[in-house]
Amino acid sequence: xxxxxxxxxxxxxxxxxxxxxxxxxxxxxxxxxxxxxxxxxxxxxxxxxxxxxxxxxxxxxxxxxxxxxxxxxxxxxxxxxxxxxxxxxxxxxxxxxxxxxxxxxxxxxxxxxxxxxxxxxxxxxxxxxxxxxxxxxxxxxxxxxxxxxxxxxxxxxxxxxxxxxxxxxxxxxxxxxxxxxxxxxxxxxxxxxxxxxxxxxxxxxxxxxxxxxxxxxxxxxxxxxxxxxxxxxxxxxxxxxxxxxxxxxxxxxxxxxxxxxxxxxxxxxxxxxxxxxxxxxxxxxxxxxxxxxxxxxxxxxxxxxxxxxxxxxxxxxx
Amino acid sequence: xxxxxxxxxxxxxxxxxxxxxxxxxxxxxxxxxxxxxxxxxxxxxxxxxxxxxxxxxxxxxxxxxxxxxxxxxxxxxxxxxxxxxxxxxxxxxxxxxxxxxxxxxxxxxxxxxxxxxxxxxxxxxxxxxxxxxxxxxxxxxxxxxxxxxxxxxxxxxxxxxxxxxxxxxxxxxxxxxxxxxxxxxxxxxxxxxxxxxxxxxxxxxxxxxxxxxxxxxxxxxxxxxxxxxxxxxxxxxxxxxxxxxxxxxxxxxxxxxxxxxxxxxxxxxxxxxxxxxxxxxxxxxxxxxxxxxxxxxxxxxxxxxxxxxxxxxxxx
Numbered sequence: 001x002x003x004x005x006x007x008x009x010x011x012x013x014x015x016x017x018x019x020x021x022x023x024x025x026x027x028x029x030x031x032x033x034x035x036x037x038x039x040x041x042x043x044x045x046x047x048x049x050x051x052x053x054x055x056x057x058x059x060x061x062x063x064x065x066x067x068x069x070x071x072x073x074x075x076x077x078x079x080x081x082x083x084x085x086x087x088x089x090x091x092x093x094x095x096x097x098x099x100x101x102x103x104x105x106x107x108x109x110x111x112x113x114x115x116x117x118x119x120x121x122x123x124x125x126x127x128x129x130x131x132x133x134x135x136x137x138x139x140x141x142x143x144x145x146x147x148x149x150x151x152x153x154x155x156x157x158x159x160x161x162x163x164x165x166x167x168x169x170x171x172x173x174x175x176x177x178x179x180x181x182x183x184x185x186x187x188x189x190x191x192x193x194x195x196x197x198x199x200x201x202x203x204x205x206x207x208x209x210x211x212x213x214x215x216x217x218x219x220x221x222x223x224x225x226x227x228x229x230x231x232x233x234x235x236x237x238x239x240x241x242x243x244x245x246x247x248x249x250x251x252x253x254x255x256x257x258x259x260x261x262x263x264x265x266x267x268x269x270x271x272x273x274x275x276x277x278x279x280x281x282x283x284x285x286x287x288x289x290x291x292x293x294x295x296x297x298x299x300x301x302x303x304x305x306x307x308x309x310x311x312x313x314x315x316x317x318x
Numbered sequence: 319x320x321x322x323x324x325x326x327x328x329x330x331x332x333x334x335x336x337x338x339x340x341x342x343x344x345x346x347x348x349x350x351x352x353x354x355x356x357x358x359x360x361x362x363x364x365x366x367x368x369x370x371x372x373x374x375x376x377x378x379x380x381x382x383x384x385x386x387x388x389x390x391x392x393x394x395x396x397x398x399x400x401x402x403x404x405x406x407x408x409x410x411x412x413x414x415x416x417x418x419x420x421x422x423x424x425x426x427x428x429x430x431x432x433x434x435x436x437x438x439x440x441x442x443x444x445x446x447x448x449x450x451x452x453x454x455x456x457x458x459x460x461x462x463x464x465x466x467x468x469x470x471x472x473x474x475x476x477x478x479x480x481x482x483x484x485x486x487x488x489x490x491x492x493x494x495x496x497x498x499x500x501x502x503x504x505x506x507x508x509x510x511x512x513x514x515x516x517x518x519x520x521x522x523x524x525x526x527x528x529x530x531x532x533x534x535x536x537x538x539x540x541x542x543x544x545x546x547x548x549x550x551x552x553x554x555x556x557x558x559x560x561x562x563x564x565x566x567x568x569x570x571x572x573x574x575x576x577x578x579x580x581x582x583x584x585x586x587x588x589x590x591x592x593x594x595x596x597x598x599x600x601x602x603x604x605x606x607x608x609x610x611x612x613x614x615x616x617x618x619x620x621x622x623x624x625x626x627x628x629x630x631x632x633x634x
Contacts, residue, residue, distance in 0.1 A: 015489055016501075019466040019481075025510045032441070039467065039516055040536055043506035046465035047522065048534045055498065055531040065499030077486050078553070078561035080346050080406035081339035082428050168322060182338030183331045185323040 009046055013053050014073030018046035085179040090170040130156065337404050345491035346425075349396075349405035351378040353385060353412035359442045360411045360419050366445055366541045367409055370519065373459040374490060376403050385410060387422045388549060393431050401429045407487055417548065423483050427561045433553040435480055437515075437545040445519070445540045454521045454537060456503035461496065463522070464488050468509030476547045477509055484517075504536060510544075518542035 010019040023042055029035065059066040089097065096103075110127045112119045119127045136148040174180050203211075212232065217223040249255040267276050325331045336344065350368050352360070368377040378399070386392025387410060396408060406429075410422040419439040425432045456462075464485055470477045488505050501522060508516045519540025524532040553561070575587040605611065 014492070015485065016461060016463045017465075017485060017489075018463070019471065021469055021472045023467045023469070023508075025468060025508065027511070035510065035516070036518070036538075036542070039506055039508040039510075039518065040520065040538065042467040042508065043465045043504060043518075043520065044534055044536045046467065046506075047463045047504050047536065050463060051501075051534055052531050054496075059498065062497075065497050067495050067497055070494060070496050073492060075485065076562055076564075077482065077489075078425065078427060078432060078558065079564070080343055080426065082560070083563060084339050084341065168320060171322060172320070183325055183334045187321045187323050189319050189321045 348375040349408040440544040463504035470509030
């Protein structure tokens with residue numbers, strides 16, 4: 001603040017900042033500890049000076065301790081973002097300004113003449129709902145084949161589309177002026193393929209990786225000898241997909257297959273088998289299988305084998 | 319073809335509004351990251367800086383090879399990170415043979431580099447090496463005192479910039495109300511020479527003195543280091559002017575239904591809700607409920623009792 005006498009520090013209470021421009025450190029370096037001590041003593045003086053002003057500010061007592069109202073900081077520091085820019089007026093606002101149209105506050109409840117009741121303006125059971133009109137009288141200008149209800153729906157769609165377009169235009173001008181509202185983003189989307197309505201859905205990274213893996217292993221040699229591109233993941237499950245136990249056990253080794261079947265049998269025949277085996281489900285499955293087998297012979301969807309045609313086979317004799 | 323995208327959840331909307339440019343800004347967040355190689359001292363410096371600024375700092379642990387703050391193309395990554403994390407100060411550490419234990423402190427304006435200052439770290443003492451009474455240890459996120467000593471901070475332009483950057487870095491949030499019991503830390507920066515600044519972090523002990531103002535005692539607790547100025551980049555004059563612009567405080571939100579007039583003074587408007595004549599609760603005018611009748615009844619009863627007792631007395 002003042003720089004008149006030598007002993008006055010520059011204090012910014014709002015930032016709890018103090019600056020002593022007058023202290024001179026000796027150019028001849030004394031020992032490190034002495035230097036540190038000197039710095040800390042000077043620092044203490046500065047903090048004391050700030051505390052003097054701080055504790056003399058009017059304070060209010062709260063549960064946690066005395067609360068003081070800090071003055072706004074005096075050191076100017078640069079902002080982190082630009083100042084919010086004023087929004088350019090929308091097309092409607094410009095028009096309203098030109099014509100002198102004032103904004104009128106609309107009531108939430110409006111009197112409905114057709115039913116002599118007060119109804120809300122928007123929402124459930126609203127005034128002038130399009131769906132509620134039972135009869136539309138034909139006018140002389142109407143064509144005979146036209147559906148007036150469909151026409152009303154169509155008109156509404158057109159109006160909504162026009163409004164959306166206008167809204168987009170307004171946001172574009174706001175974006176140009178740098179004043180797009182913070183929660184809105186304008187994104188450039190790709191054009192839809194002509195003739196189709198929806199755009200192709202984006203496939204995620206993982207799905208693409210999986211498909212690439214599938215394609216890679218669908219070569220004649222299972223993708224083993226193909227050069228790998230950088231970033232390509234190794235195929236998911238390499239090698240065999242099933243493990244079959246040996247039927248004839250090795251000499252001295254445990255018969256694993258026998259153990260497996262014994263285990264299953266044991267579980268089925270044990271005391272608590274009703275907990276493991278869902279008898280109802282098993283019966284259903286058995287019955288279904290039987291029925292399928294019966295009807296399978298006359299299944300129209302299955303391609304029938306033509307037994308009159310003989311399979312050509314190579315003449316092995318020669 | 320453009321599409322309007324708005325957030326689908328309220329939470330997302332609030333996050334976007336928090337990050338939008340405002341008249342009164344939030345506290346600046348710090349981004350701490352390092353380059354291809356870091357030395358032991360540098361990594362502990364970055365770690366301790368992160369701890370000091372715990373509430374308002376983000377630390378990246380991977381090394382970033384393509385960040386070169388002082389080169390023209392090397393700032394794109396920094397700007398991208400700043401945009402992603404909404405941080406406007408960054409501390410980038412790197413260690414090379416030419417510049418050992420290098421720390422670049424930089425600020426962003428609108429997520430573009432505003433200014434940079436490069437310092438070398440010497441004589442670093444970690445906060446673990448200081449022994450002190452744990453009771454006075456400063457709490458996380460408390461507002462610190464910042465002290466600068468030395469004529470260098472005024473005369474040397476690099477030190478002036480360093481003073482501003484350190485103030486920005488350590489300041490934290492700008493608050494209106496401060497709890498005086500929560501003052502427990504101070505950063506002391508001393509310009510020991512025109513190129514060297516000694517920085518240390520101390521805890522505050524308040525001692526009783528005769529007056530309301532307690533006597534301050536500082537105890538070194540935190541990291542202490544020497545900062546040697548290497549390179550710096552000042553902001554463009556135009557950019558600086560724009561960043562320093564602050565709008566005058568706009569008038570506070572207007573109180574509704576009150577207007578001030580020079581002729582008539584302060585006037586208010588009162589709105590009376592519509593009287594729904596059909597719905598007002600009418601008084602219950604049934605015969606037995608009337609107060610006069612009730613009181614009359616009560617009196618009669620007392621009279622009867624009184625006369626009954628009288629009669630009784632008389633008969634006795």
